[in-house]
Amino acid sequence: MLSQTVEYALRAVVYLASESPAARTTDEIAAKTLVPKAYLSKVVQGLVRSGIVRSRRGVGGGVMLSESPEHVTILDVVNAVEPIQRIHTCPLGLVSHGARLCPLHKRLDAAMAAMEQAFAATTLAEVLADPSKSVPLCDVKARPKPKKKRASR
Amino acid sequence: MLSQTVEYALRAVVYLASESPAARTTDEIAAKTLVPKAYLSKVVQGLVRSGIVRSRRGVGGGVMLSESPEHVTILDVVNAVEPIQRIHTCPLGLVSHGARLCPLHKRLDAAMAAMEQAFAATTLAEVLADPSKSVPLCDVKARPKPKKKRASR
DNA sequence: CCGATTGTGGATGTCAATATCCGTTTTAGC
DNA sequence: GCTAAAACGGATATTGACATCCACAATCGG
Numbered sequence: 001m002l003s004q005t006v007e008y009a010l011r012a013v014v015y016l017a018s019e020s021p022a023a024r025t026t027d028e029i030a031a032k033t034l035v036p037k038a039y040l041s042k043v044v045q046g047l048v049r050s051g052i053v054r055s056r057r058g059v060g061g062g063v064m065l066s067e068s069p070e071h072v073t074i075l076d077v078v079n080a081v082e083p084i085q086r087i088h089t090c091p092l093g094l095v096s097h098g099a100r101l102c103p104l105h106k107r108l109d110a111a112m113a114a115m116e117q118a119f120a121a122t123t124l125a126e127v128l129a130d131p132s133k134s135v136p137l138c139d140v141k142a143r144p145k146p147k148k149k150r151a152s153r
Numbered sequence: 154m155l156s157q158t159v160e161y162a163l164r165a166v167v168y169l170a171s172e173s174p175a176a177r178t179t180d181e182i183a184a185k186t187l188v189p190k191a192y193l194s195k196v197v198q199g200l201v202r203s204g205i206v207r208s209r210r211g212v213g214g215g216v217m218l219s220e221s222p223e224h225v226t227i228l229d230v231v232n233a234v235e236p237i238q239r240i241h242t243c244p245l246g247l248v249s250h251g252a253r254l255c256p257l258h259k260r261l262d263a264a265m266a267a268m269e270q271a272f273a274a275t276t277l278a279e280v281l282a283d284p285s286k287s288v289p290l291c292d293v294k295a296r297p298k299p300k301k302k303r304a305s306r
Numbered sequence: 307c308c309g310a311t312t313g314t315g316g317a318t319g320t321c322a323a324t325a326t327c328c329g330t331t332t333t334a335g336c
Numbered sequence: 337g338c339t340a341a342a343a344c345g346g347a348t349a350t351t352g353a354c355a356t357c358c359a360c361a362a363t364c365g366g
Contacts, residue, residue: 001238002238005354014257034245039355039356041313044313055314057312057313057362057363058310058311058313058363060363062312085155104280107275110271111272112154127257178343179343180342189326191327192326198343198344209343211331211332212341213333214332214334214343216343
């Protein structure tokens with residue numbers, strides 16, 4: 001249902017939120033979120049273009065959230081990567097009845113609206129603050145303390 | 154968001170519902186719903202396999218709804234063609250925390266649930282009975298009376 | 307200025323969704 | 337049984353999503 005790219009983008013952004021406001025390299029994000037390194041860099045480029053994250057090249061560079069986690073909703077991220085397709089006009093070519101949607105597409109759009117609403121309802125900060133064990137992604141090593149990590153890659 | 158195949162399947166099924174319980178040929182369905190003829194036949198085959206519609210070959214044959222329009226929901230059709238992907242287990246490989254979803258995927262699944270709910274809430278009969286001008290699909294020629302139609306194809 | 311690091315952009319490969327075509331099978335009517 | 341109608345099934349494009357690789361540009365520490 002949701003594209004793989006959206007899934008990847010959300011993982012990356014949630015991880016960045018958990019480290020906010022620090023920057024992280026795409027290599028590290030990829031390792032932590034289990035996203036293919038090369039592809040993640042493309043996904044991140046999209047996030048940069050849409051303004052969700054900012055990047056800096058070179059030594060000590062990386063990617064960071066543009067805004068604080070309380071100000072970014074899941075919908076913001078989804079729309080940045082692959083906008084929710086609301087149905088505004090008849091998918092059949094017929095212009096015959098103007099802007100009014102037929103009964104079927106009215107329902108389909110309502111379903112899209114419901115999903116959009118669900119995405120808009122949660123900020124990254126709320127995801128991180130979730131009561132059910134603060135495990136950011138599905139596991140991401142459960143980062144207990146910001147201790148110097150090395151190896152693994 | 155929704156695949157083209159789902160869109161086509163819904164158009165076909167809504168059209169069949171409007172003609173229910175009569176059977177219609179895929180050629181006619183294609184013409185009325187503006188779906189590519191050859192591809193529609195594949196989509197319909199899927200609907201047959203999943204039991205949403207029944208078909209009969211040969212002269213006078215065609216495709217018809219298996220059940221009356223009141224008994225078929227939009228969700229039934231969607232799931233027959235391309236099941237809504239609920240998130241039951243962590244998309245990352247990690248089995249480490251069992252069946253429990255992380256905060257992020259709990260939200261994503263909630264969004265899927267919202268959409269599923271919206272689809273489940275409407276039957277084909279309700280789509281046809283919609284108050285806003287009973288235009289079945291977006292237009293489908295507005296079929297005023299079941300008068301003998303010919304030509305057009 | 308030099309070199310290591312890190313994001314950027316382009317070229318390319320792979321695969322599933324979309325779409326078309328056509329021969330085969332089933333069925334009804336004669 | 338013969339023929340026309342119609343669904344079925346397989347083979348084959350075409351396209352975009354997913355993914356990889358690599359040369360280049362920017363940036364920092366010395």
